[in-house]
Amino acid sequence: MIFTIESADQDKYPELFDEMFRMRAEVFSGRLGWNVKVENGREIDRFDSEDPLYLLSLDERSGQLRGAVRLLATTGPNMLRDVFSVLMPGGTVESPLIWESSRFAVNPQIFEARDRAEANHLVNRITVELLCGMVEAAQRAGIEHIVSVFDARMARIFRSIDCRFEQLGTPVRIGKVMTYVGLFDMSDVMRSQLGAVGDFRSSVLADGAIPPASATALVANVE
Amino acid sequence: MGRLKTFFGEAGEFGIGSRGLTVPVHGRLGDRALFSVTSDLSACDWASAKLLYMRDFQVLATHIHDRVLGIEGHASEPVSLSPRELECLQWIAEGKTAWECAVILGLSQHTVRCYLESARHKLHATSNTHAVSIAHRAGLLFDPL
Incomplete structure (x- = not known):
């Protein structure tokens, strides 16, 4: 299930945000070796204070964080415009109907103990669920396009799950990483294609409350 | 609790509708605004109106924010x-x-729509025709081929 949380609600879910920032540190600094700033085991950058919308994939029963992505309006500060402008040297796209997604991550803890095939399957499934959530959240907000900066590894994942994107500009090697700008169509066609791949026919967005963080919390609630 | 009730009571007296939504605006320099829309439609009609007009609310919110900045003297x-x-x-x-x-440009239709959307926003245009007219007056376009 995908939960949409505004950064203004950070105080309501401090543990969840903390878990997301720790997961981002583990993924982007630990596993991918990106040049991101990690403090106290948490990866937080200046765009986290630009009031983004976060989509979190949470396990319905245990409440465990399975993955997350961050959405920013392209009318305001965003990574493509302010960090990766070299990818679109003539100027980046900007409109209230275009959002930018960044920090797309799947929690390594959920596939660590599994064999390779099963781990790949899980990563793909959570990726598709997050993408379905992005299309649904965008459609609810009247958003028509999402742009994103990502690396060759992510481009491969998008292709393997048949998630169509169009390349804007030309890919550029930044450090060790080949970097792309992709444009995603937030249309019904996109949603049904993704739904068919991951078997997410009905809405993945949760309308209810966030599930409790752990089994013990669940017991405590019942008592 | 009492204050909240008073607040909504007064809101009603001033014609604020019983349903509504607020669109956050993110400006170029990190400036923020909130744009609220309210209505007295039934729950069911409001749900469908919201879907239909959400796109326009987004555009309108940004447009009004830009105008307010202009009036306040932010060029x-x-x-x-x-x-x-x-x-x-x-x-x-x-x-x-x-x-x-x-x-002609070897792009997908979706990419063209995105570039045109971005161009309309940057030119403060309401349609492609409007955008062409503004761009023409600003001398951004070549002469007709």
Whole structure:
């Protein structure tokens, strides 16, 4: 299930945000070796204070964080415009109907103990669920396009799950990483294609409350 | 609790509707605004109206925010369209459809729509025709081929 949380609600879910920032540190600094700033085991950058919308994939029963992505309006500060402008040297796209997604991550803890095939399957499934959530959240907000900066590894994942994107500009090697700008169509066609791949026919967005963080919390609630 | 009730009571007296939503606005320099829409439609009608008009609310919110900044004396930066945005607009000015632009420029139709959307926003235009007219007056387009 995908939960949409505004950064203004950070105080309501401090543990969840903390878990997301720790997961981002583990993924982007630990596993991918990106040049991101990690403090106290948490990866937080200046765009986290630009009031983004976060989509979190949470396990319905245990409440465990399975993955997350961050959405920013392209009318305001965003990574493509302010960090990766070299990818679109003539100027980046900007409109209230275009959002930018960044920090797309799947929690390594959920596939660590599994064999390779099963781990790949899980990563793909959570990726598709997050993408379905992005299309649904965008459609609810009247958003028509999402742009994103990502690396060759992510481009491969998008292709393997048949998630169509169009390349804007030309890919550029930044450090060790080949970097792309992709444009995603937030249309019904996109949603049904993704739904068919991951078997997410009905809405993945949760309308209810966030599930409790752990089994013990669940017991405590019942008592 | 009492204050909240008073607040909504007063809101009603001033004609604020019983349903509504608020759109956050993110400005270029990190400036923020909130744009609220309220209505007295039934729950069911409001749900469908919301879906239908959400896109317009987003555009309107940004537009009003830009206007308010202008009135307060914050000069907006001169418009600069990217080469791709200009190319798409140039072909629209030549009477081509988005599909034709896509074929001519070797892009997908969706990408062309995105560039045109971005161009309309940057030019403060309400439609492609409006955008062409503004771009033409600003001397951004070539002379007709």
